[in-house]
Structures are given as C-alpha cells and as structure tokens.
Amino acid sequence: xxxxxxxxxxxxxxxxxxxxxxxxxxxxxxxxxxxxxxxxxxxxxxxxxxxxxxxxxxxxxxxxxxxxxxxxxxxxxxxxxxxxxxxxxxxxxxxxxxxxxxxxxxxxxxx
Amino acid sequence: xxxxxxxxxxxxxxxxxxxxxxxxxxxxxxxxxxxxxxxxxxxxxxxxxxxxxxxxxxxxxxxxxxxxxxxxxxxxxxxxxxxxxxxxxxxxxxxxxxxxxxxxxxxxxxxxxxxxx
Numbered sequence: 660x661x662x663x664x665x666x667x668x669x670x671x672x673x674x675x676x677x678x679x680x681x682x683x684x685x686x687x688x689x690x691x692x693x694x695x696x697x698x699x700x701x702x703x704x705x706x707x708x709x710x711x712x713x714x715x716x717x718x719x720x721x722x723x724x725x726x727x728x729x730x731x732x733x734x735x736x737x738x739x740x741x742x743x744x745x746x747x748x749x750x751x752x753x754x755x756x757x758x759x760x761x762x763x764x765x766x767x768x769x770x
Numbered sequence: 771x772x773x774x775x776x777x778x779x780x781x782x783x784x785x786x787x788x789x790x791x792x793x794x795x796x797x798x799x800x801x802x803x804x805x806x807x808x809x810x811x812x813x814x815x816x817x818x819x820x821x822x823x824x825x826x827x828x829x830x831x832x833x834x835x836x837x838x839x840x841x842x843x844x845x846x847x848x849x850x851x852x853x854x855x856x857x858x859x860x861x862x863x864x865x866x867x868x869x870x871x872x873x874x875x876x877x878x879x880x881x882x883x884x885x886x887x
Contacts, residue, residue, distance in 0.1 A: 695878075705877065757816055
C-alpha cells in the first residue's frame with residue numbers, strides 16, 4: 660500500500676510561535692493532498708487541501724506542496740493553545756480511489 | 771463544507787452479534803465513500819472503499835465477510851460488523867467524496883465508537 664509518513668511528535672511550540680508540520684508520500688502519482696485536525700475522541704476535520712506545487716494560504720494556515728520531493732507541509736502562524744491536536748496528512752492515490760493517512764503529528768501549544 | 775452524518779455515534783454490543791453503521795451524505799451525492807478504523811492513539815486505517823452500485827474494494831488484511839459494506843444509493847453507505855468480538859472494538863469513521871469532481875476533498879462523519887463486550 661502506498662504510504663504517507665509523518666513525524667509522530669509531539670511537537671511543542673509556545674503560544675504565538677509558528678508550528679511547522681511535515682509529511683512525505685510515496686505514491687508519485689498522487690495529485691491531491693489534505694491536512695486534517697483531529698481532537699482526541701473526535702472525527703477529523705479538514706483544514707486545508709492543496710493540489711498544485713507551491714504555497715496555499717488560508718488565514719493562519721499555509722500548506723506547501725513540492726511534488727518533485729513528494730513533500731507536503733503545514734505551517735500554523737500565531738499558534739494558539741486551541742490548535743493543540745493531532746494533525747493528519749492525507750493523500751489520494753493516483754486513481755483517486757483511496758485516501759491514505761499518515762500516522763499524525765501531535766501538536767502542543769503552550770500558553 | 772459538505773455534511774456527512776454517521777449513525778450511531780456510540781454502540782455497545784455483545785460478542786457474537788452484528789452491528790450496522792450508517793453513513794449518509796446530507797447535502798451532496800457521493801459516488802465514493804471510505805471506511806476507516808482508528809484504534810486509540812493510532813492513525814486512521816483505510817478498511818475499504820465503497821462505490822455506489824458496485825462491490826466495495828477492501829484493503830489488504832480486512833476480512834470482507836466480516837465487514838460487510840453496502841452502498842445502495844449516492845447518499846448512503848453502510849458498514850456491518852458481523853459476529854463482533856472484543857478485538858473489533860474501535861472508532862469507525864466514514865468519509866464521503868463529492869461526485870463528479872476531480873481532486874475533491876473528502877468529508878468525514880462524526881465517527882462511531884464500537885465497544886464489544
């Protein structure tokens with residue numbers, strides 16, 4: 660099965676700092692990539708998706724995609740304690756028939 | 771974003787019984803729905819991909835006879851855990867993708883916590 664890799668963390672940042680989350684994927688044919696946030700015991704919620712190389716910004720969140728390096732990242736600016744959660748990176752396979760998740764990175768933002 | 775409703779949100783059942791979990795897309799049509807299982811402190815593991823009107827595609831290691839998937843309409847997919855055992859206790863989550871759009875994002879239901887006693 661194609662894989663999506665993430666550092667499990669925990670990643671700890673102080674309030675107001677930038678949190679940087681990284682992800683690599685093995686399926687070179689993948690075209691669409693997603694970042695989800697999951698609080699303990701809850702279902703994932705979509706933060707951002709990105710399809711094209713480069714940066715995509717939405718509020719405090721910026722997703723970056725580099726298809727040549729098979730690398731996706733998520734930057735969270737001005738981190739807040741409420742951002743503390745597990746962040747899941749996901750990629751559709753080339754056919755779009757399976758959405759594969761990484762193991763998730765736990766982010767802890769301290770006030 | 772689009773709304774996916776999953777029901778029930780929590781179920782406790784006796785070992786050996788079967789449990790059905792429903793996943794509905796409320797405001798869009800979903801040709802494809804995904805079923806995931808998540809154990810505590812682990813990531814989502816794709817169990818199967820459900821396509822409306824055809825057989826589901828199961829991931830390696832997932833027993834198709836134990837986890838029955840039916841996708842009878844563009845807005846409803848069901849997962850039935852047959853002859854459940856305590857090791858099937860987990861968080862089951864469905865996800866639906868908007869039909870007819872390439873690269874569309876997938877939206878998640880709220881999940882079903884299954885406890886088999």
